[in-house]
Amino acid sequence: MANILVEQADFVRVIKVNRPDKLNALNIETLKEFLKVAQSAKEDRNTRAVVLTGAGDKAFIAGADIEEMNKMTPTEAKEFSDLGNNLVSTVENMGKVSIACINGYALGGGCELSLGCTFRFLSEKAVLGQPEVKLGIMPGFGGSQRLVRFLGKPKALELCITGRNIDAEEALILGLGNRVYSKEDLFPKTLEFAKEISQLAPIAVRYIIEAINRGSECTLREALDFESHLFSLCFATEDMRIGTTAFLKKQKPNFTGK
Ligand code: CAA
Numbered sequence: 001m002a003n004i005l006v007e008q009a010d011f012v013r014v015i016k017v018n019r020p021d022k023l024n025a026l027n028i029e030t031l032k033e034f035l036k037v038a039q040s041a042k043e044d045r046n047t048r049a050v051v052l053t054g055a056g057d058k059a060f061i062a063g064a065d066i067e068e069m070n071k072m073t074p075t076e077a078k079e080f081s082d083l084g085n086n087l088v089s090t091v092e093n094m095g096k097v098s099i100a101c102i103n104g105y106a107l108g109g110g111c112e113l114s115l116g117c118t119f120r121f122l123s124e125k126a127v128l129g130q131p132e133v134k135l136g137i138m139p140g141f142g143g144s145q146r147l148v149r150f151l152g153k154p155k156a157l158e159l160c161i162t163g164r165n166i167d168a169e170e171a172l173i174l175g176l177g178n179r180v181y182s183k184e185d186l187f188p189k190t191l192e193f194a195k196e197i198s199q200l201a202p203i204a205v206r207y208i209i210e211a212i213n214r215g216s217e218c219t220l221r222e223a224l225d226f227e228s229h230l231f232s233l234c235f236a237t238e239d240m241r242i243g244t245t246a247f248l249k250k251q252k253p254n255f256t257g258k
């Protein structure tokens with residue numbers, strides 16, 4: 001692939017956008033490659049956690065490619081937005097943990113992609129924001145809609161309308177960031193966390209992600225019912241017997257993923 005690098009470390013897949021000279025901006029080619037890689041990670045039983053990051057030491061992803069957007073017609077812009085939304089939703093619904101390892105700028109489409117991830121780990125130098133308004137456009141890969149769900153209406157309106165960037169400390173306070181590390185520690189700590197997560201029972205992890213993703217979109221009554229169904233399905237797994245038996249025998253569980 002021209003713009004995406006993929007590495008596998010045990011049960012963890014690392015996906016890196018590799019356009020450092022353009023601060024990893026997402027052009028159509030990169031979005032299509034990324035989507036393929038995300039779909040393959042979703043289907044791969046040997047991948048239990050995915051780390052998303054950007055090449056170079058300046059940016060995670062500095063947004064959608066402005067040079068490409070500059071020439072787009074409304075129809076092309078709609079296709080572009082659908083492609084970006086498809087990528088973010090695929091990551092969000094991979095059924096496995098995804099961690100955005102934000103090593104610098106995560107702006108526009110980059111911030112939006114991180115919002116589809118299960119977790120966001122930030123370097124002290126991370127900068128997040130939805131600056132689209134400054135280009136005469138608005139978020140187009142789900143930013144306005146996920147931010148309102150993450151932060152509530154007042155903060156989502158503020159960030160999207162002012163287009164102001166926030167630093168790692170503010171992102172942590174707002175709850176957008178899960179952890180902040182020094183620049184040097186960010187990647188190794190993220191990988192360590194991903195490896196720990198990949199030792200957990202993958203079906204239980206998948207059901208938790210599904211319960212929270214889908215449950216947050218319906219009424220409490222429907223969501224509780226959905227949770228109850230997924231809870232009972234856990235009892236059909238080998239891992240449920242392994243986990244509960246290990247507890248009773250005071251041993252460490254060795255989950256099989258079945
Ligand atoms: N698209 C295309 N190219 C980009 C880019 C982007 N989003 N962001 C950076 N680049 C390119 C620059 O044009 C520059 O290329 P050249 O060397 O060929 O000129 C290169 O990356 C390095 O960037 P800068 O020289 O600008 O680096 P800097 O350190 O001075 O500034 C920055 C860094 C503040 C992040 C600045 O690059 C910037 O503001 N980038 C744009 C951020 C942005 O507006 N993102 C939102 C895009 S719109 C969007 O994402 C829509 C959506 O929701 C779908």
